Amino acid sequence: LPPRELAPLPWDESALQPVISAATVGLHYGKHHRGYVKTLNELIEGTQYGEMPLETIIARTDGRADRCAIFNSAAQVWNHDFYWRSMKPGGGGAPPPALARAIEADFGSVEACVKALAEAATTHFGSGWAWLVEHEGTLRVTATGNAHVPFTAGMKPLLVIDVWEHAYYMDYQNRRADHVDAVLRELIDWEFAESNLA
Numbered sequence: 001l002p003p004r005e006l007a008p009l010p011w012d013e014s015a016l017q018p019v020i021s022a023a024t025v026g027l028h029y030g031k032h033h034r035g036y037v038k039t040l041n042e043l044i045e046g047t048q049y050g051e052m053p054l055e056t057i058i059a060r061t062d063g064r065a066d067r068c069a070i071f072n073s074a075a076q077v078w079n080h081d082f083y084w085r086s087m088k089p090g091g092g093g094a095p096p097p098a099l100a101r102a103i104e105a106d107f108g109s110v111e112a113c114v115k116a117l118a119e120a121a122t123t124h125f126g127s128g129w130a131w132l133v134e135h136e137g138t139l140r141v142t143a144t145g146n147a148h149v150p151f152t153a154g155m156k157p158l159l160v161i162d163v164w165e166h167a168y169y170m171d172y173q174n175r176r177a178d179h180v181d182a183v184l185r186e187l188i189d190w191e192f193a194e195s196n197l198a
């Protein structure tokens, strides 16, 4: 495999305004995400990890104290690739029918699922990620700290919200709940979640 490349954003940097400013997307993508890709390439060049798919690097380094720098960079590249695709301009609203049925079966209602996601994203202490996942045939909400991913614990990610401060602080300062609510109401891409469930 060639060095990991920074995956292109699925939309224009200003496309998520006014919920997420172009300045926040520019910094988040152009500095944070790009930085994780650069660090990962530096760390794995010429090592056994240099030829592995990203998911394999993450699985092989997860929980290893002597590999935590590689794990953190690889997982943050994976998480950000997934995060950008979890949002789109004109998102939010009602999930497509198949996903809506699955959500209603496991949460009772779409509203209850959105509330659970908002709560997980808002109450997670410190840096991390709030996820809608599928685990053993059931949809659920979970949160991971720092760079951690759900799939190393057997959970299939459907969508994610970045709750690191760099995701919202410039636009919302300490009001993480306001940011999360706006993302869920106006940006979250239920079609992406459904495609991951299929």
Ligand SMILES: [Fe+2]
Binding pocket: 028, 032, 080, 162, 164, 166, 167
């Ligand atoms: Fe981030």
